Amino acid sequence: MRTKHFSFQLEETFPVTFLAQGALGGMLAAVVYTAAMCLWNEDFKLIDALFICAFLSFPTTVAGAIKSIIMWAPYGLTKVRVRAITRVVVTCTITGLLALNAALLAGYERQEDLAAWTLTCLLAGVPTAMLVGSRVKPWNLFIYGTIAGVRRRSVWGTLGTLPLRFLSLLTLAVSCLYFACSILEQTDPISFTLASLAVATYLLFTAYLTFRSPRKLILCIAALVANIPVGLLGYLAYQAYSYRPNDGPIFIMTLCALFVTAWAGFLAARLLHSNILSNTSLIQIEQRDHDCLGSRFVEWQQRVA
Numbered sequence: 001m002r003t004k005h006f007s008f009q010l011e012e013t014f015p016v017t018f019l020a021q022g023a024l025g026g027m028l029a030a031v032v033y034t035a036a037m038c039l040w041n042e043d044f045k046l047i048d049a050l051f052i053c054a055f056l057s058f059p060t061t062v063a064g065a066i067k068s069i070i071m072w073a074p075y076g077l078t079k080v081r082v083r084a085i086t087r088v089v090v091t092c093t094i095t096g097l098l099a100l101n102a103a104l105l106a107g108y109e110r111q112e113d114l115a116a117w118t119l120t121c122l123l124a125g126v127p128t129a130m131l132v133g134s135r136v137k138p139w140n141l142f143i144y145g146t147i148a149g150v151r152r153r154s155v156w157g158t159l160g161t162l163p164l165r166f167l168s169l170l171t172l173a174v175s176c177l178y179f180a181c182s183i184l185e186q187t188d189p190i191s192f193t194l195a196s197l198a199v200a201t202y203l204l205f206t207a208y209l210t211f212r213s214p215r216k217l218i219l220c221i222a223a224l225v226a227n228i229p230v231g232l233l234g235y236l237a238y239q240a241y242s243y244r245p246n247d248g249p250i251f252i253m254t255l256c257a258l259f260v261t262a263w264a265g266f267l268a269a270r271l272l273h274s275n276i277l278s279n280t281s282l283i284q285i286e287q288r289d290h291d292c293l294g295s296r297f298v299e300w301q302q303r304v305a
Helices: 017-040 046-078 084-106 111-131 138-142 155-185 189-211 216-243 247-304
Strands: 145-147 150-152
Touching: 017 046, 017 111, 017 138, 017 155, 046 111, 046 155, 084 111, 138 155, 145 189, 155 189, 155 247, 189 216, 189 247, 216 247
Parallel strands: none
Antiparallel strands: 145 150
16 A cells, blocks of 8 residues: 655656756755855855855756665665655765765864764755655746645746745745855854844745645735835835945845745736636536536436437
């Protein structure tokens, strides 16, 4: 009997799903490695981190695909499925042990360096371990998503959804790198960390809604609650720029304007598309009822004849 907690279920219909999952995990690992470098080297700025992350994306993506083949090989040979938690624990344990042995062979003597290297490799390997063999389909990044739990397909709805989705995901990655580059320079790291967590929560919440949207009323309320602080932040940045012009307020104003605009397009796509779907569904139901009555009448007529 099939259990949805088992891994590699998608291989029955999509034989190379694990490769796409591993490549996506490798992309996330590039962000982890770059953030670790920024924490290790205080001289790195955000622009340096972006270049490093772009440079690391290709080798980590290839490494993630190779790792996915290694993870898929036991299933491909034995057809034995394991639970997701077992897969993640085993993969992370092997990754940590390999990183520890590599550090010892490289000559790491201080325990701090050894722990930092092992922890970085372990954290970078977690995305691949969680994605490969899971039910996550990487190509879902480019599709419409669901409304109130029902999966929809729409070209215009997708075009209205993707800008906000990718804007939130890319901004989340850049925010992580900015946090890693700036945390050691802050005089009040606690406040900076809380502000960064608030930004990350907003971005994760926004990205989640682009994949799984609630009903129209709840979505409108969520949009207002999420974007009122963004609009207020943009207004404060405008006031700060009027008082003392510099690049910081301009960047904040631009980012806030992009998010508000992307949210407007997203809401228009979701609300209009849901109305179209509701009208279409009613027409389809009427047609099905008509067809059902017609077919019954034909059957009755044949029996009488």
